[in-house]
Amino acid sequence: MLAQSARGVECRGFSPNEQRVVLRLRSADSTAPPLSSDCLLEPENVNGSPTIATFAASPRSYTGAFRTVLLPPELEYLGDGDVVALEPSRGVLRVLYRRNSPSNSLLVTERCNHYCLMCSQPPKNIDDSYIYAELDEAIPLISNDTREIGITGGEPTLGGDRFLNLVRSMKTYLPRTALHVLSNGRRFVDPSFAKALAGISHSDFMIGIPIYADYAALHDYIVQSDGAFDETVRGILNLKAQGVRVEVRIVVLKQNSERLVQLAEFLARNLTFIDHVTFMALEVTGFARANLELIWIDPHDYRIALTEAARTTEAAGIRTSLYNHQLCIVEREVWHLARKSISDWKQEYLPTCATCSIQDQCAGFFATGRTRHSAYIVAQ
Numbered sequence: 001m002l003a004q005s006a007r008g009v010e011c012r013g014f015s016p017n018e019q020r021v022v023l024r025l026r027s028a029d030s031t032a033p034p035l036s037s038d039c040l041l042e043p044e045n046v047n048g049s050p051t052i053a054t055f056a057a058s059p060r061s062y063t064g065a066f067r068t069v070l071l072p073p074e075l076e077y078l079g080d081g082d083v084v085a086l087e088p089s090r091g092v093l094r095v096l097y098r099r100n101s102p103s104n105s106l107l108v109t110e111r112c113n114h115y116c117l118m119c120s121q122p123p124k125n126i127d128d129s130y131i132y133a134e135l136d137e138a139i140p141l142i143s144n145d146t147r148e149i150g151i152t153g154g155e156p157t158l159g160g161d162r163f164l165n166l167v168r169s170m171k172t173y174l175p176r177t178a179l180h181v182l183s184n185g186r187r188f189v190d191p192s193f194a195k196a197l198a199g200i201s202h203s204d205f206m207i208g209i210p211i212y213a214d215y216a217a218l219h220d221y222i223v224q225s226d227g228a229f230d231e232t233v234r235g236i237l238n239l240k241a242q243g244v245r246v247e248v249r250i251v252v253l254k255q256n257s258e259r260l261v262q263l264a265e266f267l268a269r270n271l272t273f274i275d276h277v278t279f280m281a282l283e284v285t286g287f288a289r290a291n292l293e294l295i296w297i298d299p300h301d302y303r304i305a306l307t308e309a310a311r312t313t314e315a316a317g318i319r320t321s322l323y324n325h326q327l328c329i330v331e332r333e334v335w336h337l338a339r340k341s342i343s344d345w346k347q348e349y350l351p352t353c354a355t356c357s358i359q360d361q362c363a364g365f366f367a368t369g370r371t372r373h374s375a376y377i378v379a380q
Contacts, residue, residue, distance in 0.1 A: 005094040006072050013067035014088035020130070021088070022096070022137040027080035037141060041080065069093065083141045085134050096138050097149075103343035105150035106135055108166065112155040114184050115224035117295050118251055118288040120368070123154055132162045139169050148178040157187035164196055171202045178204040182249075185209035186228060188235030198242035206275065208247040209236055213256050214266035222255055233271075240273055247276040254297040257305065264309035268316035277313045279306055280341075281324035285368040292372060300329045300376040307331040327362045329374045342366055355379045 025041040026032065069086060071078065071093070078084070081099030086092075097104050108131055112123035142149070149170070156163050170179050179202055188194040209232060213219040216229035239246050248267060252260065260279070267277060281299050282288055288295065299306075306322070311334065314320040322330060323341035330338055340347075340363050348367045353359050356379035365373055 005092065006075050008091050009072065009093045010070040011088040011091060016089060018088040020134065021086050022134055022141070023084055023086060024141040025078055025080060025082045025084065030080050032081065035141065041078065081143050083138050097142050099143050101344055102147060103345065104146065105152050107152055108132065108135065108156045108163070109154035109158060111158050112153060113158065113186065113225065114155065114228065116287065117222055117224065117291050118253060118282055120283045120286040120288060121154065122286045132159060132166065135166060136169065140173050142174060144174055144176060146174060146177045148180060151179065151181040153182070155184055156181060157183050164200065167197065167200050167202060171200060175203065181207045183207055183209055184223070184228070184232060185235035186231040188238050189231040191238045194238035194242050194244065198244050206245040206247055207239065208249050210249045210251065211263070212250060214259060214263040218256060222253065236271065236274070245275040247278060248274050249278050249280060251280045251282060252302060252306070253282065253295040255295065257297050257302040260302065260305040260309040261312065264312035267318065268312055272316050272318060274318060276319045276321065278321045278323045279310060283324065283366045283368060284372050285366070289371060296372060298374050298376070299325060300374050303329060303331055307334050310334050310337055324363055326374065326377060327358055328378050328380055329376050338363065350377060352377050352379055
């Protein structure tokens with residue numbers, strides 16, 4: 001998912017018909033080797049307004065003066081080595097990569113073959129194949145010191161060979177960067193596709209796949225797609241048969257909260273060879289916001305089931321984590337499993353948290369989900 005985007009940016013010196021350009025931002029004192037796609041990042045005071053970030057793109061096809069884009073204040077955090085996509089004809093700029101962020105994810109498509117009740121990125125039936133072309137340009141510009149990058153959607157594997165080529169490109173240009181893909185796993189019901197992914201031999205690759213229930217009817221209801229549970233489980237089996245690391249992700253809703261323990265037992269009995277399992281609190285955005293009264297349950301109300309479920313998978317030897325849960329609503333005996341999992345650009349804390357002695361250890365809250373949080377938040 002993109003870190004930030006802005007519409008109505010002012011583009012000076014660009015052709016009015018120029019559709020899209022991918023640029024790496026470069027500060028005046030940068031020591032990085034220059035690239036043809038570099039653009040200068042510098043402050044500028046425009047008509048007496050507050051100083052805002054601007055950049056001047058070195059001429060490429062354009063032969064006149066330097067091309068300049070005036071950035072709005074909400075993008076003034078941009079810095080040396082960041083990568084952006086600019087659409088001059090529409091006055092739109094999207095941040096694709098932030099060098100100083102530990103939470104970079106690349107959105108590869110908004111299409112999906114699920115329609116999950118709580119989807120934070122509601123699917124669109126559109127032709128967005130241009131995104132792959134954009135990323136083909138962006139990946140060589142990303143710093144090879146980047147620790148980890150995520151690939152998300154929509155459903156990335158709907159790209160087929162283009163998805164596989166993206167993984168290959170990541171391996172080529174970013175050989176030391178861990179790659180984490182979010183997928184529903186159904187495409188891997190085809191053993192040849194699982195084998196093709198494994199054959200890329202990325203050195204640090206994991207794919208996160210959701211299983212929301214221990215039986216098909218409930219899982220298929222949550223993802224709004226018949227047959228999904230069967231194909232997802234078979235996809236995981238095919239991936240593990242090829243040696244691909246798999247993480248199972250469980251978003252907790254009202255619908256599956258009472259069967260967390262049974263789901264954990266299902267994983268411990270049948271998929272004990274998976275590499276990681278995460279129990280995730282809800283992000284209240286997208287479809288989750290629209291369906292909130294249907295799916296919301298206060299995490300405090302399922303904390304005992306969550307504790308037993310997490311202890312079950314941990315006892316089975318499966319690496320276990322709790323994502324997006326605040327420590328004050330998690331039983332202390334599983335605090336060691338709680339992670340600071342929310343991306344830095346959308347993480348915040350409530351005023352109540354200001355005096356909390358363990359805030360620096362807590363996941364905090366989604367800035368996108370201000371409409372609902374546990375009624376039991378209290379400073380520790």
